[in-house]
Amino acid sequence: GQNIDQPTEMTATEGAIVQINCTYQTSGFNGLFWYQQHAGEAPTFLSYNVLDGLEEKGRFSSFLSRSKGYSYLLLKELQMKDSASYLCAVRDDSSGTYKYIFGTGTRLKVLA
C-alpha cells in the first residue's frame, strides 16, 4: 500500500536546528516534496528530492534515501516565523498516472 509517516508535533528553540523525519512506502516512487503550511494558509513548496542525497537551499536542507524509504527536512537557525506544519509528499507513478500522497504533517513550534 501507500503510506507516509511523520511525527505529529515537534518543539524547538529559536536559533536551534531541527530535523523533521518522513518515512514512506510506495511502489512507484518518483520524487519526494516538502511543503510548509502556516495555520489556515496554503502549502508552499520548500524542496524536492528524487535521487539519494542532500539538497541544500539556504537555511533549509532535505535528504533522501530511496533504499530506506526515508527523508528528512533540516531547518537551521530557526526563526519564530518557521512555526508551521511541514508536509512530506511523495509522487507515486505506480498506477500509470501520477498521484501525490501527502503525510499528515509535522507541526513545528519555535519557542523564544
Next chain:
Amino acid sequence: DSGVTQTPKHLITATGQRVTLRCSPRSGDLSVYWYQQSLDQGLQFLIQYYNGEERAKGNILERFSAQQFPDLHSELNLSSLELGDSALYFCASSVDDREAKNIQYFGAGTRLSVL
C-alpha cells in the same frame, strides 16, 4: 501570492445542499489538482485534470465531481452535503505533470462549513 485563485474563500451551507468551488490556475499551468484537508488531517488528493482531461483520481466520493474548462479554470462540485464534508478545499496547479519535479502551487483554499 501563488497566482492560483480560489473562490469563494468561505462557504456556509446546510446538509443536503450542493455547492461549487472554483479555481483559476496560474497563467501557463495546464494541470489542476483538488485536495481536501479536514481538521488535523493531511491533504487528501481528490482529483487531477490536465489540459481539460481527467488525469488521476484519488479518494473522491461519488457525490463529488469536477471538471476543467477550455480556459483551464476548474470547478469542484459537492452535492448531498454531509457534516463530514466540512473542510478546507485546496486547488493547486502546475505546469506539466509529466515532469517528476512537478511543483504544485496552491491557492488560498475554500473553507466549507456544512451545518
